[in-house]
Amino acid sequence: xxxxxxxxxAQVLAGGAGLGEAQILEVLRLGDDHxxxxxxxxxxxxxxxxxxxxxxxxxxxxxxxxxxxxCHFCSQSGLFAxxxxxxxxxxxxxxxxxxQTAATGATEFCIVAAVxxxxxxxxxxxxxxxxxxxxxxEIQVAASLGMLTREQVDELVDMGVHRYNHNLETCRSxxxxxxxxxxxxxxxxxLTMVRESGMEVCCGGILGLGESVEQRAxxxxxxxxxxxxxxxxxxxxxxxxxxxxxxxxxxxRDALRAIAAFRLAMPRTILRxxxxxxxTLGDLGTRDGLLGGINAVIVGNYxxxxxxxxxxxxxxxxxxxxxxxxxxxxx
Amino acid sequence: MTFCDRCxxxxxxxxxxxxxxxxxxxxxxxxxxxxxxxxxxxxxxxWTATCVEHGTRAS
Numbered sequence: 001x002x003x004x005x006x007x008x009x010a011q012v013l014a015g016g017a018g019l020g021e022a023q024i025l026e027v028l029r030l031g032d033d034h035x036x037x038x039x040x041x042x043x044x045x046x047x048x049x050x051x052x053x054x055x056x057x058x059x060x061x062x063x064x065x066x067x068x069x070x071c072h073f074c075s076q077s078g079l080f081a082x083x084x085x086x087x088x089x090x091x092x093x094x095x096x097x098x099x100q101t102a103a104t105g106a107t108e109f110c111i112v113a114a115v116x117x118x119x120x121x122x123x124x125x126x127x128x129x130x131x132x133x134x135x136x137x138e139i140q141v142a143a144s145l146g147m148l149t150r151e152q153v154d155e156l157v158d159m160g161v162h163r164y165n166h167n168l169e170t171c172r173s174x175x176x177x178x179x180x181x182x183x184x185x186x187x188x189x190x191l192t193m194v195r196e197s198g199m200e201v202c203c204g205g206i207l208g209l210g211e212s213v214e215q216r217a218x219x220x221x222x223x224x225x226x227x228x229x230x231x232x233x234x235x236x237x238x239x240x241x242x243x244x245x246x247x248x249x250x251x252x253r254d255a256l257r258a259i260a261a262f263r264l265a266m267p268r269t270i271l272r273x274x275x276x277x278x279x280t281l282g283d284l285g286t287r288d289g290l291l292g293g294i295n296a297v298i299v300g301n302y303x304x305x306x307x308x309x310x311x312x313x314x315x316x317x318x319x320x321x322x323x324x325x326x327x328x329x330x331x
Numbered sequence: 332m333t334f335c336d337r338c339x340x341x342x343x344x345x346x347x348x349x350x351x352x353x354x355x356x357x358x359x360x361x362x363x364x365x366x367x368x369x370x371x372x373x374x375x376x377x378w379t380a381t382c383v384e385h386g387t388r389a390s
Contacts (some may be wrong), residue, residue, distance in 0.1 A: 058375040083339065083360035087370045097374040104375075237356075240338070278356055300375030306356045310375070 002034055005041055008264050013045050018265045021221035027261040028213050032253055039292030042260035046295050049267040053325040054317055055230075055296035057108035057142075057272065058101030058310075061303040062089050062125060067114040069146075069181045071169065073206055075239035075304055076114035082241035084304055094129045095136050102139040104299055104310040107327045109133065110142040110165060110202075112303055116182065117147040123155060130159045138327060142202065147182065147190045153197045163200035163229065166190050171219035174211045191226060200229040204274065207258055208236035208250035216258060220265040230296065231269050233259060235276030237305060250276075252285045256292055263293030272296035278308060286313075290320060334366040336380075359388065 001009075004026040011017050019027065030038055066078045066086030075082040089097075098109045111129060113122055122145060130141050143156055144165035156164065168187055169175065175184040195201050203226055205219060223231055235250045250258075255277075263271055273294050277286055286308075290297075297317075299310035317324060333342045336359035337350035358371050362382035369380040369388075377390040 060374055061372075064372070083368055085368050085370050087372055089372060089374075093372070093374065097376075100374070100376045301373050301378065304358075304371070304373055306358065306373070306378070 001037055002030060004030070005034070005037060008041060008045075012264050012267050013041065013048060016049055016267055018224050018267055019261075021217050024220045024261050024265050025214060025217035027264060028217055028257055030257065035253060035256060038260045039256060039288060042263040042293035043291050045267050046263055046271070046293050050270070050295050052322055053295070054290070054322045055108065055270055055272070055325045056104060056106040056310075056314075057110060057296065057298050058097070058104065058106050058300055059110045059112055059144075059298055059303065060089065060094065060097045060101075061114065062094060062111050062129065063113040063115060063122060064088075064304065065114055067116070069116050069179065071179050072243040073169075073178065073209060073236055073239070074114075075242055077242070080242050082239060088125075091125070091129050091132055095132045098133045098137045098139055098141075101300070102137050104314065105324045106299060106310075107140055107325055108142055108163070109137075109139045110144055110163075112144040112165075113146070114303075115146045117149070118145045118152055123152065126156070126161075127159055130161060134160055140327070142200075144202075147186055148193060150193055153190075153193045153199070157197050157199060161199065163202050164194045165202035165230075165232070166194065167205050167232065167234075168203055168219070168222065168226075169205040170209050170211055171215045171222055173218060174209070174215045178209050188226075191228075201226065202230040202232065203228040204230075204232035204234065204272070206234040206236050206276070207255065208247065208276070208280070209244060210247060217261070220258075220262050223262070224265045227266075228269060230272055231262065231266060232272045232274035232298070233262065233294075234274040235280035237276040237279055239304075250280050252281050255280045256285065256288055259289045259293045270296045272298065274298050275302045275305065275307075283308075283312075287316060287320070290316070290322065333363050334361055336361050336363045339366050339368075358390070
């Protein structure tokens with residue numbers, strides 16, 4: 001076994017202390033011949049520090065498209081020639097989406113809006129929507145509405161939103177190559193306010209934006225410093241009309257190496273499969289990731305693209321003898 | 332004339348095999364009858380796509 005994995009076994013598996021940036025980089029540079037033992041170690045770490053359960057979540061877009069920001073990977077930016085049009089979801093459809101998500105056994109339902117930050121109209125929709133969901137469906141409500149003011153953070157807490165997603169997307173040194181309309185530090189500031197409010201912090205990003213392997217390690221270390229409750233891992237699904245529309249898809253083995261490395265950096269976090277896994281990993285890779293550090297999934301469709309049917313993921317979890325986390329365990 | 336519901340180009344012009352493959356994991360974006368961009372709503376279990384002229388398609 002390579003020295004870095006021996007070190008990780010003692011430091012992360014036995015001691016529960018995540019790897020630092022230089023160590024993460026060593027893991028990301030391991031050859032394909034060491035991938036099976038890396039994935040096994042990451043799985044052992046996940047099982048020891050998180051348990052066997054898998055957290056299942058559904059997401060929905062409350063407000064799609066027309067975003068004023070220029071995140072180069074995003075088909076919802078109004079600044080690119082993307083075919084995605086602006087559209088709002090009505091409250092009955094939002095509640096129905098939550099109901100269908102809960103029917104899969106999911107404990108989390110995240111409401112997402114393509115905005116820089118919420119305006120009064122969006123906050124009013126959230127207030128009405130979260131109330132309607134909480135009255136009709138047994139599920140935890142999360143939100144992802146961009147950058148927040150402290151007043152908006154407090155409002156979301158009052159509504160009963162228990163987790164807030166705001167991805168850093170990539171490492172600090174690469175962020176200006178991906179987004180120019182706001183800064184990495186602005187995102188960090190929102191995350192700090194969310195943590196101070198008592199809401200759970202959900203923060204991850206997208207791999208395959210053109211970052212180097214060193215920057216991938218930097219990103220994992222910066223997320224570990226933030227210490228989020230949940231880290232969603234997306235893999236770029238190049239969208240037509242965006243500046244990254246012709247970017248190559250992350251190679252499957254690199255994606256698995258990254259999953260394992262992120263797990264070794266953050267042994268206790270909820271590490272969630274998010275967008276892009278279908279094209280990056282396929283069915284076999286999805287299984288490998290669940291046995292290599294992942295302990296949460298988004299089931300069903302994403303915001304503008306489609307995912308595997310929830311039934312397929314749930315069948316895979318049953319086959320792997322990984323129980324779905326119960327709602328009672330999240331309260 | 333009909334149009335590719337992914338890229339919006341004429342269906343009879345060019346090769347749309349890649350569009351067809353991509354559509355397995357994407358909802359339609361253009362009306363196949365008139366090429367208008369549709370209003371598309373994706374939810375966890377499906378999608379609807381509405382053309383102001385030709386109505387709504389759903390998964």
